Amino acid sequence: MDRATLVDRLEAIVGRGGVFHRPADLLVYEYDGSVDGVVETARPAAVVLPTTSEQVAAIVRLANQAGLPVVPRGAGTGLSGGAVAQTGGIVIALTRMDRIIEIDPVDRVALVEPGVINLELSDTTLPYGYFFAPDPSSQRACTIGGNVAENSGGPHCLKYGVTTNHILGLELVLPDGKLVWVGGRAGDGPGYDLTAAMVGSEGLLGIVTKALVRLTPSPEAITVMLAAFGDVESASQAVSRIIGAGIIPAALEMMDALTIEAVEPQYHAGYPMDAGAVLLIEIDGIAEDVEETAHEITSLCRESGAREVRVATEKYERDLLWKGRKMALAAMGRLSPNYYLHDTVVPRTKLPATLKRVEEISHEFKLRIANVFHAGDGNLHPLMLFDRHRPGDVERVLAASKEILTFCVDVGGALSGEHGIGTEKRDYLTLVYTGDDLAAMAGLKNAFDPRGTFNPEKFFPKGYMCGEVRALRAQAMAQKHGIYAF
Amino acid sequence: MPSEFSPPNGEIPGLRSITIDGIRPARIDEPERPEDVADILAEADALRLGVAPFGGGTSLALGNLPNKVDIGLSTTRLRGIIDYEPTDLTMSVAAGSRFADVQAVLAEHGQTLPIEVPHPERVTIGGLIATALAGPRRFGAGSLRDLLIGISAAHPSGTVTKAGGMVVKNVTGFDLMRLYLGSLGTLGIVVSANFKVLPLPRAESTLLANYDSLSGALTAATAIRTSRVQPVALEVARVSKTEWLLAARIEGRDATVRLLSDEARKLAAADARTLTSDESAAWWRSYVAELSLECGVGESLIRCSTNPGGMNAKLQRAEERLISQPGLNQFLVSPGLGSLVVRIQNPGEDARDSFIQIRESLLAVWDHVVVLAADPALKRDIDVWGRTPETIDVMRSIKQEFDPHRVLNPGRFAGHL
Numbered sequence: 019m020d021r022a023t024l025v026d027r028l029e030a031i032v033g034r035g036g037v038f039h040r041p042a043d044l045l046v047y048e049y050d051g052s053v054d055g056v057v058e059t060a061r062p063a064a065v066v067l068p069t070t071s072e073q074v075a076a077i078v079r080l081a082n083q084a085g086l087p088v089v090p091r092g093a094g095t096g097l098s099g100g101a102v103a104q105t106g107g108i109v110i111a112l113t114r115m116d117r118i119i120e121i122d123p124v125d126r127v128a129l130v131e132p133g134v135i136n137l138e139l140s141d142t143t144l145p146y147g148y149f150f151a152p153d154p155s156s157q158r159a160c161t162i163g164g165n166v167a168e169n170s171g172g173p174h175c176l177k178y179g180v181t182t183n184h185i186l187g188l189e190l191v192l193p194d195g196k197l198v199w200v201g202g203r204a205g206d207g208p209g210y211d212l213t214a215a216m217v218g219s220e221g222l223l224g225i226v227t228k229a230l231v232r233l234t235p236s237p238e239a240i241t242v243m244l245a246a247f248g249d250v251e252s253a254s255q256a257v258s259r260i261i262g263a264g265i266i267p268a269a270l271e272m273m274d275a276l277t278i279e280a281v282e283p284q285y286h287a288g289y290p291m292d293a294g295a296v297l298l299i300e301i302d303g304i305a306e307d308v309e310e311t312a313h314e315i316t317s318l319c320r321e322s323g324a325r326e327v328r329v330a331t332e333k334y335e336r337d338l339l340w341k342g343r344k345m346a347l348a349a350m351g352r353l354s355p356n357y358y359l360h361d362t363v364v365p366r367t368k369l370p371a372t373l374k375r376v377e378e379i380s381h382e383f384k385l386r387i388a389n390v391f392h393a394g395d396g397n398l399h400p401l402m403l404f405d406r407h408r409p410g411d412v413e414r415v416l417a418a419s420k421e422i423l424t425f426c427v428d429v430g431g432a433l434s435g436e437h438g439i440g441t442e443k444r445d446y447l448t449l450v451y452t453g454d455d456l457a458a459m460a461g462l463k464n465a466f467d468p469r470g471t472f473n474p475e476k477f478f479p480k481g482y483m484c485g486e487v488r489a490l491r492a493q494a495m496a497q498k499h500g501i502y503a504f
Numbered sequence: 505m506p507s508e509f510s511p512p513n514g515e516i517p518g519l520r521s522i523t524i525d526g527i528r529p530a531r532i533d534e535p536e537r538p539e540d541v542a543d544i545l546a547e548a549d550a551l552r553l554g555v556a557p558f559g560g561g562t563s564l565a566l567g568n569l570p571n572k573v574d575i576g577l578s579t580t581r582l583r584g585i586i587d588y589e590p591t592d593l594t595m596s597v598a599a600g601s602r603f604a605d606v607q608a609v610l611a612e613h614g615q616t617l618p619i620e621v622p623h624p625e626r627v628t629i630g631g632l633i634a635t636a637l638a639g640p641r642r643f644g645a646g647s648l649r650d651l652l653i654g655i656s657a658a659h660p661s662g663t664v665t666k667a668g669g670m671v672v673k674n675v676t677g678f679d680l681m682r683l684y685l686g687s688l689g690t691l692g693i694v695v696s697a698n699f700k701v702l703p704l705p706r707a708e709s710t711l712l713a714n715y716d717s718l719s720g721a722l723t724a725a726t727a728i729r730t731s732r733v734q735p736v737a738l739e740v741a742r743v744s745k746t747e748w749l750l751a752a753r754i755e756g757r758d759a760t761v762r763l764l765s766d767e768a769r770k771l772a773a774a775d776a777r778t779l780t781s782d783e784s785a786a787w788w789r790s791y792v793a794e795l796s797l798e799c800g801v802g803e804s805l806i807r808c809s810t811n812p813g814g815m816n817a818k819l820q821r822a823e824e825r826l827i828s829q830p831g832l833n834q835f836l837v838s839p840g841l842g843s844l845v846v847r848i849q850n851p852g853e854d855a856r857d858s859f860i861q862i863r864e865s866l867l868a869v870w871d872h873v874v875v876l877a878a879d880p881a882l883k884r885d886i887d888v889w890g891r892t893p894e895t896i897d898v899m900r901s902i903k904q905e906f907d908p909h910r911v912l913n914p915g916r917f918a919g920h921l
Contacts, residue, residue: 124813169675180673182682183650198895203811204842204871208889208918209899210691214649214682218675238732258591264614264703304732307760363671365592395673396592435673443676450676454663458692459678461905466898 019084021063027084028066028108031076036114038065047109050102051095051156055412056358057442062089062103067114071189071197071227074110078225078471079195081108087474088193090221092132092164095156097359098440100167100220104475110225112163118142119228125203126233127186132163132226136170139231148233151178154436155344163226169218171436173269173343174300176394178234180436182217189228190216193467203230215462220438221473223466237302240268241312242336245319246326249294250274250389254370256297256322257393260315261366267315269300270394271343274373277390277401280349287342290326297324297393298343300336346390347401354386354403358415362426363435366396375425376400383418397435398426424449439477447479456482519561522576525569525880529556529576536581538656538664538695545693546662548575548911555911557689559600559628562621563635565797565877567688567916568888579630582695585609587670594653594670596698599630615701618645618736620788622796630694636686637876639792641753643840644736645702652681654698657691660907664695672700683902690917691906705755709765710784713750713776714743718823718837720774721748722816725839727771728752733764737788742835745827750774753788794834795845797877802831802855804878805847806863808870812842818869819844825865845876856882867891889918 019027021039028037038044041061048059063086068074081088087107094101103109116133123146130139136157140149152165153172160170166188171180178184187201201213216224247253253272260267273281273296278289289296297319301311316327330336350357364372373389376398380387388401400422404411423433427449434443447456456478463470463478520532535541548555554572558564559579579600587596590613597606603617604624610616620639621627633655638647654668657680667680684691715721721740728750729738737753750772754764765778779787799805810818819837822844826832834847850858859882866873867890875888893899896919903910903921915921 122813125811127811169679171673175673179646179650182679183646192898198898200895202871203814204809206807206809206843206874207872207893208874208891209893209896209921210687210902210918211649211682211685212895212898214679214685218679235734261593262591264706266703304756304760304764306763307757310757310759363673365589365594365671367589367591392673396671397673430670432669432671432674432676434675435671436675438675439677447677450669451666454661455665455667455677457661457663458657458659458665458680458906459667462678462680462683462902465901465905468901 024084025064027080028064028077031080032066032068032073036067036069039063047091047094047111048102049094050097050099052097052099052442053356053358053406055406056415057099057440058102058104060102060104060106062109063106065109065111067111069114071191074191074225074227075195075197077108077110078191078193082195082471088225088471089473090163090167090225092161092167093135093159095160096164096168096438096440097361098434098438098442100438100440100473100476102441104441113161115227121146121233123148126235127203128231128233130162130229130231132161132166132229134162136160136162136165143233144236147236149236150231151175151184151234152181155347162229162231166217166226166229167219167221168436168438171392171397173271173392176270176392177266177268182214184232185213185217185229186232187230188213188216188226190224191227192224193469193471197227201230220440220477222463222477223472225472239305239308240300240302240336241308242330242339243299243312243315244288244328244330244339245297245299245324246290246293247295247297247322247324250373251370252323253295253297254373254393256319256324257369258367259318259322260299261394263314263318265311265315267299267394268302269298270392271298272296272389272391272393273298273343273346274389276353276386276388277346280353280388281342281346284349284352285342285345287338288328289342298339343390350388350401350403355405356403358402358404358419360400360402360419360422361397361434361437362423362431363395363397364426364429364431368429368431369393369396372398372426372429376422379418379421383414385414385418392435395435396431420446441476444477445479519558519578519580522556522558522561522564524556524564524573525883527570527573529573531574532576532578534578534581538582538658541577541582541658541693541695542662542664544575544577545658545660545911549660549909552909553911554914556913557630557634557693559631560602560623560626562623562626563631563637563797565799566635567913568920569880569883569915570913571915577693579628579693579695586696590615593701594672594698595701596654596670596696597629598696599628599633599694601629603627603629603632610701611704614704616704617651617699618702619648620792622793629697633685633694633697634687634689639795640737640739640788640838643738643838644734649682649685651699651701652685652697653700655681655684655694656696657684657694659692660909660911668698670698688913688917690903690912690921692912707758707761708753708755708781708784709761710779710787711752711754711765711768711772711776712779713772713774715748715750715774716746718742718748718819721750722819722839724750724772724774728768729840731767731771733768733771735768738838738840739791740837740839751787751791753784794836799877799879800849802851802879802882803847803849804859804882805845805876806866807874807876808844808866809872810842810870812840815839815842821869822846822866826862829862855879860886887918887920892919
């Protein structure tokens, strides 16, 4: 099918204003939220913006006829290349499907379209006394569909869990163009948990056209604490003590000296400029309980060497403390023209050793690395500062990030805590998984998408096409069984 | 911190024989290593033998009548803690480990897996994953679905594969953990699992209040459910035709638990009493014990689910239909979860007809109706999982990928997969 025919047929499905195909219109869709040069970019044949589930299904059926790959896309804030059309084809941008269809305070659920913006959902449910718990840093822009695809986290998932814990059901378009529901309001449905399989599947298995999400009751009291430490080690120790005391705060974030240096002069959040590290601790719940817990956390921080602990209960004070954390990435512009935001995760007890290794890597590769991260669940975000126009910088960043990843995996960690694999980390997958492990995952992909239509060249290591995996697996099975025919 | 559980008298307390819906496998295997499990499965695959995995044997009644049972594969020798770092709040444990043993190790460090099952001293971790059965605490504390962070399973391809890891937040790879959870061993046999664990609550209490009608109890349950009390478990149980019991379990700091117990008591607006600490925990142990899947002649245990908001009308209908039913031994409602569990025993000649009629009447009203356990004579010709899911084709394809010759619990899962 030539491009003109494709565009005609797509316009027949979604109308004239719903298809982009001129190079200038496609340019922005070549990227996601990651840094040019670090994650690959690619141009789709066309971008289509449906407004209904049926249109999405029709587009997928058309793509199948045309033999074109399909890549779903939300707000494009992803950081692992998931929404980039690696092999061209049709990008289905779901941003025009942005209705909150229903808020049900009795069942504590909301039914939403995939293009609804994360923060807008919480803002809309707030008057009912509820919020949507996953809160990735991009929550002002990112969409629920994207959150489902990436199984997004955020600072508050320490207490409330990640996206998968908040998705009860999904309406999907499958790779054969069929529109189906998985999960729903009633729990304990029969069969395999396809809802869970979908969450975090990075657009490889299906396209979300509606999501039934769990709403969490807004806590009656919230307190945010700032604890300043001389160094990262004593801050890490405080984290261990808090968790060891059986306290799970709503959020437990750490920022190191370089981050404070970037943030404080810009946003005046009140972080001490001479601190080696600060912890931002949020606790929420019953008012009486929060007050008591705050006292206990204050003592635990002081015992770990905190030189200052501040407690903010009023909203404007809390917001100011959070502002520094939330604007940390934006503030990096003060220090460097570019940064590469890394996402790895280690067991909590391995945090001090990992941060030490990150510091060594910073020296070895002559890169400034700032650390701002979710300390409570061991999810690191080393920010490597560089200038992409300076020859050799991108290469050094990539080499250093490989060192960091390798170390994290060696101490029992994982490749990504919340950003996903996409194209960014696909070639590192073999650091954590064997060929057999990947073959099992390829089995799931094959079950949904035997022709590999959805989001090709993602997630599985390069050269690890599903067809090849299947052949390898068949061969391995044959050898194992001593039989050679299937 | 790996450790073995010391077996009493040096013996591994494994079951040496099982029957599945009355069928006894010709052979029982007790592999010691994950690779051995994979080898047995590869052999079964080559010879097209049906394999029934089992642990403590407490939940074998769950599932359709099997197509074939040639090998009973016991996970009992796969036991012990593989890794436990209390400060990380994570644990990796072999599938054949007994739930009570795991809880005892966690309790030494003030931690727990906040789930509850009948027969904790016999149930294995693998069995918990295969069945995904959850107790009343799921309302406020979540279920295994929220706690599972990594898994290893053996497959008929002869391989042992893993997914997830030992960190609490991880998007590296597809979520096979939750795919295997509740799959009744039909995609692979879980050989070990990693969990997020939680601190033990510092205090707990349980409010017990009595009502003379189901609707009275449900009204109180709604008042408590929508208040700031936020109980971890909230149940309504029939004691007799005119006596209904509401139970609300509250956990947290001492002072908070006291405060919220008083608030719950006011909301209950009925004759009520409060149990604290050990008494409270013991009450819930015996409540959960009633959910045992062991069934006698003519007996069945049925779980119905719907959305919590749509539940009351359905409950009234279920009550009208069942209240005069001879042999109605349990009528347990989880208002926050939208679920009803009934246990009926009818040893008479009309047992099967009556069972089929009751099941049909429930299916007509509730979203999902699962026969959790029943006398095998009752299970003939039905799919105990209820209506066939809309996505059965995808499920069949998944089964085909993981178990192409259908050797793992064939026929027992939803849609007779």
